[in-house]
Amino acid sequence: MKCINLSSEEKLKEAAKSVFLKKGFAGTTARDIADAAGMNIALTNYYFRSKEKLFIEIFRDLFQLYCTNTIKILEKPIGLEEKIIEIIEEDYRMMKEEPTLVLFIMTEIHRDCENLLPELSKYKELLNGILIKQIEDAKKNGLVRDIEVEHLMPIIMGSLQFVFVGKNMHRKMYGLSEEDFDQFTETHKNHVIGMVTNYLFRSS
Amino acid sequence: MKCINLSSEEKLKEAAKSVFLKKGFAGTTARDIADAAGMNIALTNYYFRSKEKLFIEIFRDLFQLYCTNTIKILEKPIGLEEKIIEIIEEDYRMMKEEPTLVLFIMTEIHRDCENLLPELSKYKELLNGILIKQIEDAKKNGLVRDIEVEHLMPIIMGSLQFVFVGKNMHRKMYGLSEEDFDQFTETHKNHVIGMVTNYLFRSS
DNA sequence: ATAAATTTTAAACAACCATTTAAAAACTTC
DNA sequence: GAAGTTTTTAAATGGTTGTTTAAAATTTAT
Structure with missing residues (x-):
């Protein structure tokens, strides 16, 4: 059934990692992450449900x-x-x-x-x-x-x-x-x- | 002319200091500061012009x-x-x-x-x-x-x-x-x- | 006491926030 | 290649952000 494209999910995660490392959780917006990954803003929540869940994983x-x-x-x-x-x-x-x-x-x-x-x-x-x-x-x-x-x-x-x-x-x-x-x-x-x-x- | 009430200004500054110390600049909202000081939200800008100017002073x-x-x-x-x-x-x-x-x-x-x-x-x-x-x-x-x-x-x-x-x-x-x-x-x-x-x- | 200046207030502001929606696009599978 | 599934998109959501406004309350000066 659910077969997530690892390429996109991981690209997003790598971008999020570098932004979070630089700006921290409070200083980072979902748009910062999307921009850094060159992807649509909605994908953060599509793959990780929320900014916080993505952060905890990272x-x-x-x-x-x-x-x-x-x-x-x-x-x-x-x-x-x-x-x-x-x-x-x-x-x-x-x-x-x-x-x-x-x-x-x-x-x-x-x-x-x-x-x-x-x-x-x-x-x-x-x-x-x-x-x-x-x-x-x-x-x-x-x-x-x-x-x-x-x-x-x-x-x-x-x-x-x-x-x-x-x-x-x-x-x-x-x-x-x-x-x-x-x-x-x-x-x-x-x-x-x-x-x-x-x-x-x-x-x- | 301008004779600012130091009591209020300093009360605000002390509250801001303790909130900034705990949550940092990015994690602190103007309302956090006003609440901690028990004062109106507009006073931050009345006394310090902006959140950032208040922060730099602190x-x-x-x-x-x-x-x-x-x-x-x-x-x-x-x-x-x-x-x-x-x-x-x-x-x-x-x-x-x-x-x-x-x-x-x-x-x-x-x-x-x-x-x-x-x-x-x-x-x-x-x-x-x-x-x-x-x-x-x-x-x-x-x-x-x-x-x-x-x-x-x-x-x-x-x-x-x-x-x-x-x-x-x-x-x-x-x-x-x-x-x-x-x-x-x-x-x-x-x-x-x-x-x-x-x-x-x-x-x- | 009255007028002027200062301080405080509630309300509103546009901009931005994380998140959701529903349709479009791109893939799979048969 | 049609049907079904997954991925991507633009747009909109309701809430929060920092900041401003204009009127009310208070203080100061005459």
Whole structure:
């Protein structure tokens, strides 16, 4: 029976994704999306029933993009220091690919946390369950500083992601071109690696 | 001639500030503001000519709030380590007072950087000019690690402010009440102090 | 107290919003 | 290639947006 043309539906979804990423839910109109896709205004509702349903679908995808690869690294059977470096490298790669993603995620969760993160606790388990054990083991052996994962992760994510959250502010403040900014974030990432590993493994 | 009743104008501005902080520019309607102030819808335009002019006025105030106290500390004639600790403590105090401020600032700069930060470079000079010299001196004496202020500040601000930018995400992920969150951020602040000072002054 | 100036109000404004409709166009299927 | 199904379209829907208007209420100055 219902055999939706994936080409049109996905074209619309891709357009919506890029507009939502740029302007957020409140700042985006159905016409913005239709225009960006080069399609008729009615098609948003034909394929996705409403602007909000389309948004939620896209948000889920983007939240996956934000988390999934990091979680995969957490599950890898490698040493703690190597793992943390890989997490930072992966996080950096993800933001270089989609520089507005972090601010988008934070803004929309702030706007409508309950609807957008109904089952977040599973992420908590995935994100921390594995790492906690690894860190506890290292602590017992005196190889690592005494810090909870609940603080370590925001320190890593924060010090790294913040330059992307405030991309426009940093670009304007330091007068950076797009290329300059790329260079800036890469150097920054290396400082983060240095600081975090130093604090965890080589501090006095 | 024109003698505007400051009481009404400021009541409106305070209401607008709290609504804008919560919902952002795009998510706020003129009626939201009027309702929050308990005043007539026409008064927004009577006193401030337009929603955007009112917003810009409020944004300026809030950006000042975001920066001013930190800049004051930068100018104090105290040692580098003490200064960095004071900056972190002050930044923490500011965010505890207005937890949504950082996300607000970042979101709105992302939306309309050119209009909102016309003369940002003066902040750069204030923010960095003084600190750069102090750090360069310390470097010469081998007292501090080799890191540029352009990276040090985002690392400090980022690792600290990120838990407030992602307040709802963190609260939901770890199941924190408001009091739990306060406790969480205070502990976090102390980790940030430990990590930054350790990296700068006591690393191998 | 009266006149002038200022502030507040309810109502209206056109423009825009998300969404729906119903007909046209483009496809499938037999 | 005709009948049926799916996709696309232009137009219209009712509601909301920011802003304006003109009259009413209040305050100020004489």
